[in-house]
Amino acid sequence: MISTSTGPLSVSVDVKQETRDGVVASLPLINEIQDDALRAAVIEGWALSLELNGFNRVEELPGSGMPTAPVLGDQTHHLLGVTRIALGIQETLEATVGHQLWNRDEVIAGGLCHDIGKTFEYNVAHRARWAEDSRPSGAPALRHPAYGAHIAMLVGLPESIVHVAGNHSPEGRYVERSALATLIHHADDNYWFILESALGWEQKVPRL
Numbered sequence: 001m002i003s004t005s006t007g008p009l010s011v012s013v014d015v016k017q018e019t020r021d022g023v024v025a026s027l028p029l030i031n032e033i034q035d036d037a038l039r040a041a042v043i044e045g046w047a048l049s050l051e052l053n054g055f056n057r058v059e060e061l062p063g064s065g066m067p068t069a070p071v072l073g074d075q076t077h078h079l080l081g082v083t084r085i086a087l088g089i090q091e092t093l094e095a096t097v098g099h100q101l102w103n104r105d106e107v108i109a110g111g112l113c114h115d116i117g118k119t120f121e122y123n124v125a126h127r128a129r130w131a132e133d134s135r136p137s138g139a140p141a142l143r144h145p146a147y148g149a150h151i152a153m154l155v156g157l158p159e160s161i162v163h164v165a166g167n168h169s170p171e172g173r174y175v176e177r178s179a180l181a182t183l184i185h186h187a188d189d190n191y192w193f194i195l196e197s198a199l200g201w202e203q204k205v206p207r208l
């Protein structure tokens with residue numbers, strides 16, 4: 001049982017095994033994480049994030065960077081796409097320089113967890129409340145990087161992954177990004193901006 005207490009967002013949840021199993025089915029790259037504890041924390045983090053915000057599966061989240069942004073598929077497309085891009089960059093650069101630059105398990109975990117906080121931004125009840133009156137909490141009350149770091153810490157993900165969740169987006173301009181967060185940040189941006197160009201989207205991806 002995990003409890004959080006933040007005023008109107010106070011919740012207590014006993015994460016269901018069905019939700020955990022759904023996370024693995026939705027994000028099969030999880031199975032490539034060799035470290036048992038890290039793999040379990042990735043699963044628990046996504047399962048908790050989903051259940052706290054009224055979702056059952058990652059596929060229920062639109063495949064966009066934020067509400068109102070261009071959509072491609074569902075959120076599994078983005079998470080798996082970014083992770084595969086990051087793994088490709090890792091393989092290419094390590095072959096070029098001749099030595100290991102990143103831990104592969106952490107690249108997979110960082111890619112899959114970088115947007116673990118998006119459930120909060122897409123939470124239907126929260127969005128209705130923010131739209132009705134944003135004065136008490138803002139709109140959204142937290143962007144997904146801040147909420148993602150919160151979830152990552154709750155489930156005991158390592159600091160390296162907490163940092164990725166919290167700083168892969170523009171928030172990372174205000175810290176010195178780690179090597180892993182730099183990799184995921186560029187994989188994330190490349191996913192959106194290259195697709196925008198290649199597919200000729202009329203609606204542009206926000207330049208934050």
